[in-house]
Amino acid sequence: MRRIRLIVEYDGTNYSGWQRQINAMSVQEKLENALRRLTRENELSVVGASRTDAGVHAYSQNVHFDTACRIPADKFAFALNTMLPLDIRVRKSFRVKDDFHARFQAKRKQYRYLFYNSPHASAMYRNQTAHVMYKLDEEIMNEEAKAMIGTHDFAPFAASGSEVKDTVRTIYSVSVKRTGDMLEMLVEGNGFLYNMVRILAGTLIGVGTGKIEKGAIARALESGSRLDLGITAPAQGLTLMRIDYDDADEIEDRI
Numbered sequence: 001m002r003r004i005r006l007i008v009e010y011d012g013t014n015y016s017g018w019q020r021q022i023n024a025m026s027v028q029e030k031l032e033n034a035l036r037r038l039t040r041e042n043e044l045s046v047v048g049a050s051r052t053d054a055g056v057h058a059y060s061q062n063v064h065f066d067t068a069c070r071i072p073a074d075k076f077a078f079a080l081n082t083m084l085p086l087d088i089r090v091r092k093s094f095r096v097k098d099d100f101h102a103r104f105q106a107k108r109k110q111y112r113y114l115f116y117n118s119p120h121a122s123a124m125y126r127n128q129t130a131h132v133m134y135k136l137d138e139e140i141m142n143e144e145a146k147a148m149i150g151t152h153d154f155a156p157f158a159a160s161g162s163e164v165k166d167t168v169r170t171i172y173s174v175s176v177k178r179t180g181d182m183l184e185m186l187v188e189g190n191g192f193l194y195n196m197v198r199i200l201a202g203t204l205i206g207v208g209t210g211k212i213e214k215g216a217i218a219r220a221l222e223s224g225s226r227l228d229l230g231i232t233a234p235a236q237g238l239t240l241m242r243i244d245y246d247d248a249d250e251i252e253d254r255i
Contacts, residue, residue, distance in 0.1 A: 006063040008060075014087060041069065044065060046065040050062075050240050055236050096250060097251055109242065113185040116130065126236075130201070134209045135209065144203070151169070157195075159195035170190045
């Protein structure tokens with residue numbers, strides 16, 4: 001048996017999210033089905049580092065699986081890309097140590113949220129951005145976002161239905177940058193709660209348009225109340241950009 005790691009990119013528009021579900025199509029199901037056909041291992045399953053929600057995209061989802069198939073590790077990407085739909089691509093495949101775990105060993109994640117700030121929505125970017133018709137002040141948004149940085153109890157940023165018991169996370173950086181009508185928010189942390197980045201994005205929309213008073217994030221962290229924050233921004237603006245691990249886990253693939 002070998003453990004193989006995949007770097008997977010996908011447009012989440014047509015999927016119920018990363019995780020396999022009973023009554024809806026997920027990215028995990030598409031990937032597992034392709035791998036089972038390729039390896040002829042009907043019980044093969046994959047583990048993803050991040051459980052992205054319905055409509056959320058990924059540029060660098062990390063995945064691992066175990067297989068007895070003798071296909072060279074670096075060839076899995078080529079083979080899978082002939083079997084997967086065009087909105088899911090394997091960017092890289094390689095062998096890793098047997099104890100590597102894509103989810104539990106992830107140390108740092110980066111998410112991007114895109115705002116299309118124009119009176120009229122974009123046809124070209126409709127599946128990758130949240131449309132905000134009112135003028136956003138990126139300087140105020142950047143100032144507001146600074147309150148996120150550091151180690152805090154982010155319980156007010158957890159959507160209802162979240163089952164995690166520990167809501168303490170560390171945020172290393174948050175930035176908002178404008179290029180024309182497009183605003184890009186990048187946030188890096190050691191982990192994120194369910195809908196945490198989308199709630200942050202929705203709060204920055206409110207503060208950036210003047211509909212929410214500045215200092216909302218600091219107030220929420222102090223009060224622990226979700227009511228101090230803004231809306232949960234739409235899923236399509238969110239993309240998982242990068243996942244970092246402590247040590248290089250790639251090893252020579254001797255088959």
